[in-house]
Structures are given as C-alpha cells and as structure tokens.
Amino acid sequence: MITEFIQAKSPKEALEAIQKAGEGTVFLAGGTELNRLGSSITCSRVVSLKKLGLDRIEESNGVVSIGSMVTFQQALESDVVPAYFKEALRFCASRTRRNMATIGGNVTLSRDDSYLLPTLIAAKARLVLGDITHEGKYNEEDVPIREYHAFREHFTGSLILKIVLNKVNRFVASDRFSRTAQSPAAVTVSFGADLSSGAPHDVRICAAVKGSGITRLIQVEEGVSNGQFETPEDAATQAGNDIAFVDDITGSATYKRYLLGTAVSELYRVCLGKKSKGGAQ
Ligand SMILES: Cc1cc2nc3c(=O)[nH]c(=O)nc-3n(C[C@H](O)[C@H](O)[C@H](O)COP(=O)(O)OP(=O)(O)OC[C@H]3O[C@@H](n4cnc5c(N)ncnc54)[C@H](O)[C@@H]3O)c2cc1C
Known part of the structure; x- marks a missing residue:
C-alpha cells in the first residue's frame, strides 16, 4: 500500500528522493501498473515524476x-x-x-x-x-x-x-496477436531494417512472447542481412529457435511459435515490398 507521496521538481531531486527513502520507494509516472489490482510492483512510497518537465x-x-x-x-x-x-x-x-x-x-x-x-x-x-x-x-x-x-x-x-x-529513414513494422484487442498479447513482434543500400541491412527483429519474455531474433536478423533466405517463409523456420515457448491462457507453445514465424515472414515481406518501392516507413 502506498503511504507516502513525494513530489520532486527535477530529475536530480527525484533520484535523491529514491536514494534517501530507500527500499520500497519507486517513481510514479501514469500509475496504471503501480495502481493495478495485482500489480507486479510492491511499494510503500512513490516519487512523482509529474513536475519534472518530461512531458514534451x-x-x-x-x-x-x-x-x-x-x-x-x-x-x-x-x-x-x-x-x-x-x-x-x-x-x-x-x-x-x-x-x-x-x-x-x-x-x-x-x-x-x-x-x-x-x-x-x-x-x-x-x-x-x-x-x-x-x-x-x-x-x-x-x-x-x-x-x-x-x-x-x-x-x-x-x-x-x-x-x-533518430533513425529517420528506417523501415519499422510491428504486429500483435491477442484474443481481443483488450486481452494480453500472446506475441508482439517488430521488424526493423535500413533499406538505404537497396537491400535490408542493420536488421533488428524483436519479439515479446507471453511467458517467455522479450527476445531479439539474432539468427534471423543475420540471415536477412546476409541475404541468406530465398523467401520470407525461410526466415520463419528459424524464428523462435532460441525461445522456450510455454502454454498459457494466451495460447499453446506451438501456437505462439506458429504466430511468431508467420508474423516474421509477413513483416519481412512488407519490408521487401517497401524496398522495391524505394522507400522506408
Ligand atoms: C488492465 C491493464 C492491462 C495492461 N496491459 C498491458 C499490456 O498488455 N502490455 C503492456 O506493456 N502493459 C500493460 N499494462 C501496464 C501499463 O498500463 C503500461 O505498461 C504503461 O505504459 C505503464 O506506464 P505508467 O506510466 O502507467 O507506469 P507506472 O505504473 O507509473 O510505473 C510503472 C513502473 O515503471 C517505473 N517508471 C515509470 N516511469 C519511469 C521512468 N521515467 N524512469 C524509470 N522508471 C519509471 C515505476 O517506478 C514503476 O516501477 C496494463 C495495465 C493495466 C491496468
């Protein structure tokens, strides 16, 4: 339960307040997680960030x-x-x-x-x-x-x-899979690449998988950058090799692996489409 509310006026003051108040003290931003029933965070004191001028x-x-x-x-x-x-x-x-x-x-x-x-x-x-x-x-x-x-x-x-x-011309596209728009996602994945040389390079593919955490798909990133895959579907076969998928309320482990693979191949396809049109998103 929150029993003390500390109002800081600068980032330094906010950090000092945390340092001084010690364990059980956290920053308070929008409060949607801190005040959520069953929140992942337990604290007794909060330091509000509202007056720090960080809202621009x-x-x-x-x-x-x-x-x-x-x-x-x-x-x-x-x-x-x-x-x-x-x-x-x-x-x-x-x-x-x-x-x-x-x-x-x-x-x-x-x-x-x-x-x-x-x-x-x-x-x-x-x-x-x-x-x-x-x-x-x-x-x-x-x-x-x-x-x-x-x-x-x-x-x-x-x-x-x-x-x-700061990567002004970078291509980035994302996808999220959940039972309803308001439900927790089974898989959220994003694909980013630099298309300035005509082929995708400096690729970053990152997935949040319920029960497994947030993982970069480094093998697939390298494969795309090296032009190793003949088709986007080939990339899908490697997606999730390093992830320990689990069954839970959002879907089975097999289903999550399937979602991740199809999403990666689809986003890669969109990226290739942008490349052929000569632009990034
Ligand atoms: C019903 C419900 C469903 C939700 N579903 C999702 C979901 O599907 N996906 C998802 O990502 N989130 C979900 N959330 C969580 C939450 O709404 C978001 O993650 C939100 O963006 C958290 O921001 P906040 O400002 O409310 O954080 P707060 O609740 O104010 O703080 C959250 C944590 O971040 C710390 N913090 C806040 N700002 C900073 C900062 N600037 N620097 C350092 N530490 C900081 C706080 O100390 C605290 O530990 C859900 C919440 C609810 C209530």
Missing part, C-alpha cells in the same frame, strides 16, 4: 525526442511521432489507459506482452537516462535501447528522461 515531444531534422512522461494518447496525437510508433501505441486499445500510461513506464516495465519494447528495439531507439552516484553527483547518459534491454540489472534505479527516435 520535440523534433529536429526528423529526429524525434519523446519525454518519458508523455502519455500514449499524447504521442498518438502528435504530428511528429512516426507512423510505425503510432502503430505500437495503438496496441493499447483502451483509450482510458492511453490517457494515463506513459512511454517511460512502459519501457521500464518491459513486460512479456509489452506494447512498445519490440518496436523501439526494431527502430534502434535510444534512451536518455538520469542517474545519481552514492556521493550525490547527477549524470545523464545516452544508451541504445538494445543495451538497456540486454543489461537490465545495470540500469535498475535509472530514471528514463526521454526516448529518442
């Missing part, structure tokens, strides 16, 4: 910076947020939740049915993080989201300040 979306030469406190709905209504990211934001079908849920909160949670993480990894997004040392010195660092995801424990306690989409 900025664009310069096509590079879009989204403050971590920007809500899903705010990003959807922005003229500068790329279409591929709006596609992922719409995976959260509840408008009520879209009005509260923040992008920073979603990245931090990195759930196995994450709305946004597969797309952000495929897009090669970057995160700007705030941290404080034991001596109280405040630092900011800019890290690839792939690194944040791969070394999660290292970033525990970091404050996400913003998410930067």
